[in-house]
Amino acid sequence: MSEVVAYTREGNVGVISVNYPPVNALSHAVRAGLVSALEQGQKDAEADILLLVCEGRTFIAGADIREFGKPLQEPGLPDVINAYESSDKPIVAAIHGTALGGGLETALGCHYRVALASAKVGLPEVKLGLLPGAGGTQRLPRLVGAQKALEMITSGNFVGARDALALGIVDAVEGGDDIRQVGLAYAQKLAGEGAPVRRVRDISDKVEADKGSDVFDQFRAGLAKKARGLFSPFKCVDAVEAAFTLPFAEGLKRERELFKECMESPQRAGLVHSFFAEREVSKVKGLAKDTPVREVKSVGIIGAGTMGGGIAMNFANVGIPATIVEVKQDALDRGLAVIRRNYENSAKKGKLTAEQVEERMGLIKTSLSYDDFRDVDLVIEAVFENMAVKKEIFAKLDEVCKPGAILASNTSTLDIDEIASATKRPEDVVGMHFFSPANVMKLLENVRGSKTSDEVKATVMAVAKKINKVGVMVGNCHGFVGNRMLHKRGAEAMALVNEGASPQQVDKVLTDLGFPMGQFAMSDLAGIDVGYRIREERRNAGEDVPASWMDKLVEQGRLGQKTQAGVYKYEEGSRAPVVDPEVEQLIESFRAEQGIVAREVTDQEILERCMYVMVNEGAKILDEGIADRSLDIDVVWIYGYGFPAYRGGPMFWADQVGLDNILAAVKNYNNTVGGEQWKPAPLLEKLVAEGRKFSDL
Template identity: 85%
Template sequence: MSEVVTYSREGNVGVITVNYPPVNALSHAVRSGLIAALEQGQEDSEAKVLLLVCEGRTFIAGADIREFGKPMQKPGLAELVETYENSEKPLVAAIHGTALGGGLEMALGCHYRVALNSAKIGLPEVKLGLLPGAGGTQRLPRLTGAQKALEIITSGEFVGAKDALALGILDVVDDGEDVKAAGLAYAQQIADEGKPVRRVRDLKDKIASDKGSDVFDQFRAVLQKKARGQFSPFKCVDAIEAAFNLPFAEGMKRERELFTECMDSPQRAGQIHSFFAEREVSKVKGLSKDTPVRDVNSVGIIGAGTMGGGIAMNFANVGIPVIIVEMKQEALDKGLGIIRKNYENSAKKGRLTQQQVEDRIALITGSLSYDDFKSVDLVIEAVFENMAVKKEIFAKLDAICKPGTILASNTSTLDIDEIGSATRRPEDVVGMHFFSPANVMKLLENVRGSKTSDEVKATVMAVAKKIKKVGVLVGNCHGFVGNRMLHRRGAEAMTLVNEGATPQQVDKVLTDLGYPMGQFAMSDLAGIDVGYRIREERRNAGEQVAPSWMDKLAEQNRLGQKTMAGVYKYEEGSRNPVPDAEVERIIEGFRKEQDISSREITDQEILERCMYVMVNEAAKILEEGIADRALDIDVVWIYGYGFPAYRGGPMFWADQVGLDVILAAVEKYHADVGGEQWKPADLLKQLVADGKKFGDL
């Protein structure tokens, strides 16, 4: 008998217990132990019903990530699930915590399922570029019907216990906290009532009702927009459809074929890299696990605009009270009103109850005085990008805030050290760069200054986790990691348009790569005035910043979506960018002013110049220690800028393209186009010379 799986009996219920911390993952030892325990339960003449339950904080939470990429030793997961489903005695799965992936597939192989009210279930394989490969696509639709199975499997999102009960995935939900007690009670009920073995594979009602419907074609049409460019979601649909068109055994065979196709797809490698990179990024180089973390039980925010309001919502969402300070009552009232509207919209969509709306709003207090920050643990400044204004604010905070308060700036580009120089406590000053909309975007780019203390670094990384963000700690330079690379791409995109491309051609190349929107549509979303202010700030600082036709748009109050016109025009109630002949005239006029001759530009040149310039800049970022690892850059771009996770991030993508290919192109553009941006990074040259990749660093 395996040490991680044991068999015992309580009355006439045989209990199979998994105890494999931390998440009872389906390792080879667990799989073997489950087979042995089931055999013991079958042979136990006193056991009328068998119960599968887990110790610790969760039910089986999926595959063992330590076995990823390795051939699966027998018994395989599909074989294990089938063996449990074939049990001659009724089998009950008792679920607490999460039953995910193979864990849920195991539960579906059991004949009955009970769960604590706090439990969640799901099949998240699609997020790794895969599909459920142990019968999940064949069994789940037999319980839920086609539509819900399609939604659950192609999204990979979790389903709460009450919803899972309503969908027919669970048989009972228990409001208690003792999963074993809940499982034993339900198993005893099954024994007392003499309920028979009920195999999910034999259920036919939901299959019969949806067979021959057009639900699959309709769902594929929806996916064309939601999962554009992705491979595995469409394979999930194919597998689920097989459950309705083929006998169970043939459906299982089809699922395995489609699973293999996903395994062989380069997208699977990209998504698995993204999966591990997100977990690895929290381990900060040079920062001990024992570094003290300060308590953050109250937060002050300066600025009630779009960004400040969104930041406030992050903290209120996790129960942390927030004080927002504005200069004028009108601006404060407007900002608080938008926060309420955002929460009310979530309630209308069923994501929050009205009581939750009121509870969160009650945690957000408005003020016109910095004096109300005297006792907060963290202050985040979220005003526009102007160094003089920020330094004035931080000098005030230094005088008002208690010792130990972390003073953070939401700046997207400016020097954290210079901001900190306005205080007597630069060790407490740090960048916390949220991405817009701040209450939605997952990335939090934490920026360390040269004097930022390890304690503050550790605290802001812990805060990121607390407010459910993906935190990445980066170094201090203009634009940090994300915007420094973005500025290179943006400048190259502008130059391409100057030379003859159209904004929509550039944007299409980027969206075809998998970005949710292109460079110019993104500028419209963020606001053309944002980039304009940054350029003006740099000009005021004495930098040579080239003139731009985008400046002309800002000067004409074409600020993007918020004014219904920017690079594109927008119709009332729509965010879809529409090419605008007026912008074409502005661009053509700019070309004449600058004496630029227009030429034909290929999509391949756009791809190379927009993407390779980013890779070259990223190599310089790594050289300078602004980012510690290539994966940090990948995570910043996946969660902050919409780089497709299935491509693994820009550094992983570059490794797949081939660094020798990219270096050759960079050298060519350095010769043809010139400029510091095309000077090949020493690190890029070294990696190519050594036959290595960014992933080898």
């Protein structure tokens, strides 16, 4: 008898119950217990039907992450599932919570499936650079057909119980929350009807219907753009196709071969790192688990522009009322119109109902007076990057807002402590740096000031989770973590173009690495006036900021996508960047003004100067304690800047490239290019000298 899997009988139903908190993961003990309990059920003459059910808050939620990277102990999951499918007694899987990955594969090995209405199912292995390796690519298509199986497996997305019923993944959906009683009732009903053993492997109508179709070629063509650079989604397609071209046993064998290829891919290591890093960032160094969290039932937002409107949507999406304050009514009207248009576009795509659109719009109020912030729990300022303006705003908030209200700035670069100095409550001031578009991008870079209280830190991290963001706590410096590194990359990209590269050459090197867009296309998306204002702010502060041909673009009214012209030009209704000869001419004129003779710049030099400068800066950020761990930097860049998750983030990627290689290049550019950005970070030198990696810290 296993400690985590028990066999009991209730009437004529043999009950196999799994109890392995917190998520009933498929550990070796669970797998062995499932086999042992099945054997007992098969021998139990009083049991006409068997029920597989889980204790706690969920059905089997997947593999046991504590066994990742360790040698497999028998029985393997495919053998467990085969034993269940081969049972001569019918087996019902009763699903609540989530049945994911190996959990869903186990349920598919049972003969019938009943789920609570709140349950979700899915095969998310692709998100770890893998494919379902215990029959998921062979059984799921037999129930849902090729197209839907391909969509589910290559996206890794979950489906709710009602959709799973419509697709044929489950056989019944019931209300309530007592999964054991629901499962028993369903099993007794089937036993009373004399329901036969019904193996998914023997179901063939969907396979026959899709045999010989061009669905696989069409799907691969669509993936070429959507999953550009990724390895496992295409292997998923190959595996699903095997379900339609090979006998079942041969399809399982092919699935295992493709699973092994994914296991051996370097992308798997990056995606596994990204997976764990996303979960680890919620643990803030020095912040006790029992730190009190303030309740946030309403928020105020200053600014109805792109950022302010997007931030308001995040809160409305989870049912938290938001009040937006602006200085002019027409700005409020424009902002509200953009929010409505965004919601209605989601409705057109079937992501929201018309009722949900109105419900969310109803949660967003507008005002011209700060007095409407008197009772809110959190205020987020989202105006342009100007310290004087922000300090003026925070002084007003200090007067108006109730004691205990959190005062946050969405600043992307400015000193949180200086902003807090405009108030009498610096302990309540914090940075909450959303990324554009704020209603889409998952990262929330929470910035602690020197006096920010632990309670406020804990609260903004909790808020991030509540609004479905990935929150990362970082320290206070110019640009914090993400933009501080981005500015170094941006300066090198600018310098490379000044020296002879073209913007499109620089961008292509970055997109070839896996970024969704390059440095200059990203500037156009964000609006190149944003960078212009930052440079002007630094110049006003007395910094020596060099002249830039991008300043000239702004002065000509070329602000990026929003004006259909920036570094690139954009056709009406299109976001695709088009090379503009006028910009090429402007760059040539700028070089002539600066006395620069253009030279040939190689792609390798672009890669090294754009990426290694980021790694070197990341090492300085770690040394200064601005980021607590290298994985914090990785998560910031994956979720805020589109760093390819399969490369694990800039610091993980650096470990793979070799810190000794990067240090040698940094030293070379320090001698040839010069500048503070190329002075080797002491931490980088230390790690190389000790033969260690960032991940060892």
